Amino acid sequence: xxxxxxxxxxxxxxxxxxxxxxxxxxxxxxxxxxxxxxxxxxxxxxxxxxxxxxxxxxxxxxxxxxxxxxxxxxxxxxxxxxxxxxxxxxxxxxxxxxxxxxxxxxxxxxxxxxxxxxxxxxxxxxxxxxxxxxxxxxxxxxxxxxxxxxxxxxxxxxxxxxxxxxxxxxxxxxxxxxxxxxxxxxx
Amino acid sequence: xxxxxxxxxxxxxxxxxxxxxxxxxxxxxxxxxxxxxxxxxxxxxxxxxxxxxxxxxxxxxxxxxxxxxxxxxxxxxxxxxxxxxxxxxxxxxxxxxxxxxxxxxxxxxxxxxxxxxxxxxxxxxxxxxxxxxxxxxxxxxxxxxxxxxxxxxxxxxxxxxxxxxxxxxxxxxxxxxxxxxxxxxxxxxxxxxxxxxxxxxxxxxxxxxxxxxxxxxxxxxxxxxxxxxxxxxxxxxxxxxxxxxxxxxxxxxxxxxxxxxxxxxxxxxxxxxxxxxxxxxxxx
Numbered sequence: 095x096x097x098x099x100x101x102x103x104x105x106x107x108x109x110x111x112x113x114x115x116x117x118x119x120x121x122x123x124x125x126x127x128x129x130x131x132x133x134x135x136x137x138x139x140x141x142x143x144x145x146x147x148x149x150x151x152x153x154x155x156x157x158x159x160x161x162x163x164x165x166x167x168x169x170x171x172x173x174x175x176x177x178x179x180x181x182x183x184x185x186x187x188x189x190x191x192x193x194x195x196x197x198x199x200x201x202x203x204x205x206x207x208x209x210x211x212x213x214x215x216x217x218x219x220x221x222x223x224x225x226x227x228x229x230x231x232x233x234x235x236x237x238x239x240x241x242x243x244x245x246x247x248x249x250x251x252x253x254x255x256x257x258x259x260x261x262x263x264x265x266x267x268x269x270x271x272x273x274x275x276x277x278x279x280x281x
Numbered sequence: 282x283x284x285x286x287x288x289x290x291x292x293x294x295x296x297x298x299x300x301x302x303x304x305x306x307x308x309x310x311x312x313x314x315x316x317x318x319x320x321x322x323x324x325x326x327x328x329x330x331x332x333x334x335x336x337x338x339x340x341x342x343x344x345x346x347x348x349x350x351x352x353x354x355x356x357x358x359x360x361x362x363x364x365x366x367x368x369x370x371x372x373x374x375x376x377x378x379x380x381x382x383x384x385x386x387x388x389x390x391x392x393x394x395x396x397x398x399x400x401x402x403x404x405x406x407x408x409x410x411x412x413x414x415x416x417x418x419x420x421x422x423x424x425x426x427x428x429x430x431x432x433x434x435x436x437x438x439x440x441x442x443x444x445x446x447x448x449x450x451x452x453x454x455x456x457x458x459x460x461x462x463x464x465x466x467x468x469x470x471x472x473x474x475x476x477x478x479x480x481x482x483x484x485x486x487x488x489x490x491x492x493x494x495x496x497x498x499x500x501x502x503x504x505x506x507x508x509x510x511x512x513x514x515x516x517x518x519x520x521x522x523x524x525x526x527x528x529x530x531x532x533x534x535x536x537x538x539x540x541x542x543x544x545x546x547x548x549x550x551x552x553x554x555x556x557x558x559x560x561x562x563x564x565x
Contacts, residue, residue, distance in 0.1 A: 121416070122405040130540050132410070167408040169442070169450070169458060216411065226457045228411040229479055235410070 098262035105260035106156065112256065113140055113160050117167045132234050134241035135209060137164065139249045141179060142208045145186035146201070147257060157183055173223055174216070181215040182208055198247055205246035209239050387544065390434045396509055397550040399423060401431075403542050404448065413456040413478055413539060415439070419547065420447040428507055430548040436513035436536035437461070437501055438545055449547070454482055454514065454535045462502035463514055468492060471502055474515060474533060481518060484531035491529065493520050499533055503555065508548070511556035 116136035124133035141160060144153050161175040189204055213235045220228040391398055401423075405416030419425055421444050431438045431451045439459065443450040452459045457478040464471050465487070472487045484499060497517040503510025515533035522529060 117408055118405075121408050125406045125540075137408070164408060167405075169407065169412040169414045169452060169456060170409055220411070226475075228457065229477065231410050238410075 101260045101262050105257070108256055108260065109140075109144070109156070110159070110163070112253070113137060113163055116140055117163065121167050132237040132241060134245035135238055136245060136249060138182070138209055138212060139205045139242060139246050140253060141182060142186055142205045142246075143201070143250065143253045143257075145183045146190050146204065147254075150187070154180075154183065171224075174219060177219050177223065178212060178216045181219070182212045185211045185215075198250060201250045202243055202246045205250075206239055206243040209242045213238075386434050387546075391546070394509075396548055398546040399425070399549050401449075401545055401547055403545065411478060412458070413453040413476065414442075415451045415453065415539065415542065417441075417449045417451060417545065417547070418447075420445045420449050422446055424549055425449045425547055430508045430551065431545050432508070432512060432548060433537050433542060433545050436515075437508055438535075438537050438539070438542060440507060441547065451545075453539045455480065455539060461508075461514060462504050463499050464502050464511075465491070465493060465517075466498040466500045466511070468497075472528075472531070474499065481532060481534040482515065484515070484517070484533050485528065487529045487531055489522060489527060489529050493517060493529060493531055495519060498536075500556070503551075507551060509551045509556055513556075 120133045120136060137160070141157055144157060144160075148156065157179050158176060161179045162172065164170060164175050165172055186204065186208055193200070217228060217230060387400070391400070399419060401417040401419040403415050404418045407414040415438075417425075417431070425441055425444045427441060427444060429441045429444075431440060437454065439451045439453040439456075441449045442452045454461060454474060454476055455478060456476045459474075459476040459482075461474040462471070463474045463484060465484075468491055470487050470491045470493070472484045474482045474484050476482045487493060495517050498513060499515040499517065501508035501510060501512045501514050503512075513536045515535045517531055518534045519532040520529055521532070
């Protein structure tokens with residue numbers, strides 16, 4: 095097994111554990127410390143990061159896997175988790191393929207707008223797929239957006255750090271590599 | 282003219298020297314009366330003494346006040362600290378009292394029921410606002426199974442939908458996927474409570490002729506032997522009487538606020554427990 099493969103497996107394992115930690119933070123830490131105040135969707139920020147930074151094919155399958163993990167922390171049906179996550183990925187890719195920026199602010203804006211898009215997509219998909227669609231929860235989702243914006247900055251730094259540690263060809267400049275293996279095909 | 286060859290200057294000087302003590306001795310003998318020439322001197326000395334005495338008093342007073350102020354500040358800080366400590370202790374005491382009362386209530390409930398109950402702690406909430414679930418710190422290892430009822434002393438909470446080895450996920454009454462067999466306590470009209478994922482739910486299939494008002498208690502139906510019969514479930518908040526519909530739309534709010542739950546009971550066996558007092562009387 096080559097070094098790059100080992101690093102890739104390690105990266106997938108670490109990102110999976112981080113995703114578990116983010117979900118646990120949101121479900122078992124935040125509500126017991128700050129009550130019913132909406133928690134930042136750390137898992138969603140992570141999904142945006144993966145969709146933005148990772149090669150597309152790898153990102154798609156890994157995000158599907160994360161969707162499966164999500165259902166362990168919620169009653170969300172798998173169909174809802176996967177369709178809404180795919181919608182979010184498509185949203186991120188629209189910007190990924192048009193705007194090339196590595197700035198922190200760009201990521202924050204993308205994470206926040208991604209959260210907004212995810213909320214809308216979720217409501218619409220819920221009306222389409224579920225017999226008893228979800229309510230809008232306007233204020234709750236609005237506060238979540240605010241929290242996501244604030245938390246996206248440290249989360250980006252943290253994820254970027256991990257991402258770089260397990261990169262076989264770590265980037266030293268401001269730009270990051272998106273395709274690490276030749277077998278992965280960009281759409 | 283100076284036959285005796287006396288030096289008058291010296292003589293006068295000597296005389297004066299001798300006289301002054303004599304005068305002073307004489308003055309000492311008449312203490313009650315101050316001599317005329319001493320009076321202005323005394324006046325001035327009194328004035329100066331009074332002035333400096335006043336000044337001294339002022340300085341001493343100011344110094345004392347300053348020192349007192351320092352002490353007061355110190356005392357104040359000490360007392361503030363003591364007060365804060367006492368307040369903290371009082372708060373802890375109050376918390377302990379509340380906790381004791383709550384635990385006593387739970388213990389009494391557990392003792393006085395026929396049901397087989399397992400206490401559990403809430404360790405998590407749902408990841409998304411679109412669903413209303415909680416996670417318990419007990420799982421299959423502790424005997425928990427799918428579709429077991431979860432209750433508190435005040436009322437029903439939900440049922441287990443996904444038991445894991447060490448934890449269990451509970452669907453609350455308010456989740457939009459949940460459906461509960463329910464009865465209006467007053468009229469015994471049966472219906473189904475469906476969650477809305479908001480704060481409450483809707484009691485459906487209640488005949489429009491039923492007398493339902495805001496404030497009526499909704500209890501568990503007990504048909505499935507999952508929940509004990511007649512256990513509080515929700516309170517009616519609003520009743521909609523649509524002209525075209527054969528049944529009422531009754532909006533309800535759960536008696537147990539899901540956001541505030543810390544400890545619950547999992548009903549391992551409902552043992553046909555009936556909380557309707559009149560049913561028991563009728564049966565007897």
